[in-house]
Amino acid sequence: MKTEKQRLSKMALDNLSVGYHKKALIEDISFSLQPGEILTLIGPNGAGKSTILKSISKQLAAISGVVMIDGHDMQAMRSKDIARKMAVMLTNRTRPELMSCTELVSAGRYPYTGGFGLLTENDKRIVEQAIATVHAQSFADALVSEISDGQLQRILLARALCQEPEIIVLDEPTSYLDVKYKIELLEILRSMAKTKHITVVMSLHEIDLAEKVSDKIVCVKGDHIADYGAPHEIFTDEKISALYDLETGAFSALFGSVELAKPQGKARCFVIGGNGYGIPFYRVLQKEGIAFSAGILAENDVDYSVARALAQTVIAAAAFSVFGEEQIKAAKAQIDAVEVIVHAGCPVADINRANTLLLEYAQKSGKTILSNLEELTEMRL
């Protein structure tokens, strides 16, 4: 049964089940993509992202269900016709001997060349363009066996580009790339999607980048699709933490970043922070493995989202409201319980005036007060 939407879409998966040796690993995968949309599969290692991509690109027979391209069942299409519509970039990194980068890129012209694979002037121009797009001119003549992993990754992308596909399937395209080329690769994909209406299906490990580049996200977890939707629907603290089995708070939807594990035990130090001043101290304490509590922070403070991931206890006040008696009382209780207080140096104004009171309270109670990172590291709490 084809729905109207599937008939119009560039690519549609209908109840696809994928797996090896006739045993389904992931069942009931359904989604559809319009021309120029970018879909990213995210999920933990071994969740089956590659298996899905292999089934989409017909390297692996589907257990059941169909993959449709332009409304045609892919299983019924000739592999030659598929090759003109879909290009792939795999994690398999065979490096053929004595093959230059240009030759490897030229392999992308295969579906268009004649019986002996000779390149026309037009083919050569397209190859040159693809190499220029990934900024690989400087090593285009080098042998594939001599370049770095990151360079090879860019050459493999150029190869896929010069296949002039309508759909491009990429399995972890950003691996081996440094941050500059990661961004560049995703920008190339984005601009291809935008200007040439190429549909992109890929898997990414960098969830922060996935959020920024994708139109649709599929969360793959073990034997099922945990979630499917637009990035803003998927990238919430709860959904991402559940997908990767993270502790609550370890993933920050606000920053799209993750924090390392929170130090365990009873808090031995209280950090008075705010406005980003607290974060460097939280990080040092986390690295030293010292449990701590933090406060008083507004819930819309940048420190708050990090403190929530790393501190045992966070004394917090609602966004944009003056810190009140309730928070001060809770904070004093925390101060009483520890020997060391960190004064991170956040300027004080109307809303957070209470933090000055806390500092005075700590001084009066004879606590050790530290205000720079070196002192904190030397303290060896």
Place this chain on the structure above:
Amino acid sequence: MKGVTMTLSRKNTIRTVLVFAAMAVLFVCAAVWNISIGSVKISFGQIFQILTHPDTVDMTAYNIIFKIRLPRLLLAAVLGGALSLSGFLLQTFFRNPIAGPFVLGISSGAKMFLAIVLIALSQRVSSVSVGVTVLTAFLGSMLSMLVVLAFAGKIKNMSVLLVVGIMISYICSAVTDFFINFANDSDIVNLTHWSHGSFSAASWQDVAVSAAIVLTTALAVFCLSKPISVYALGEGYAGSLGIRIKPLRIALILFSSVLSACVTAFAGPISFVGIAVPHIARTVLKTSKPILLIPACFFGGAVFCMLCDLAARTIFAPVELSISTVTAAIGAPIVIWLMMQRRVKHSEN
């Protein structure tokens, strides 16, 4: 930038032309030497005279050339090309330059099968036709290929597969020798000689049949240049470019078997040519393009075997060495060097 790529591709073109020209020159030289040198020396002038005015020369030289040396050198050329191409196909299949019909035990398997069948038949019929010999060798080749593939399915490490191949080779040779011990006296002379590999006793019929089979197969292989070029990228990429992998893999194995079977049927097992020549071809052409490598392997193999046969005949004349003695002396060091190189690369990674 454009200027640089232009000169690079022009440099490659010049290299290709030079290599093929050198091969043509060597081919002619090897042919002339093979005709001229031997127990009876025939000068270049005589050869020229025989070719232009055959009726004016003495019959001995004429017979030596047309009944012995010419068919022998042509057989060496055709089968040398076949061996080299057979090796190239196996290297493509395994994506490893250290694969060949001899080291994988395919030649020896075919030899054993052929020896057993020939001995069994010789008890019943007086002579065995060329067709039966070739067909039997092909069956033997396919059988041993299947054994190797069964091992290859389990053993992913090429070095281990080579050790297995060499062991298979020894077992098959032992079995062959065992059967030869029980053969009739009259068969033994031929079989012993053949089982060590030789181009001697080449007849025009041998040349015609082997040339027909080998040249047809070589042409078919050449037509596969395009899919082979992409197969090197791995099956995932090849498949995504529209190649049907399974038929291609079957074609590689089938053609390789036909070629090595032809060699086994007419000359017995010949070692290392299948690895040495494709390796030299890759090194001098500095390319992995099958459209260049396939003809280079074929002609290179032809020249290589003609020269090796010349050496086998003449170095210790009148004693004639088996052709494998010569090819092994040149080929085995190349294989060792290749394995060392790959070791070094692996440990670097």
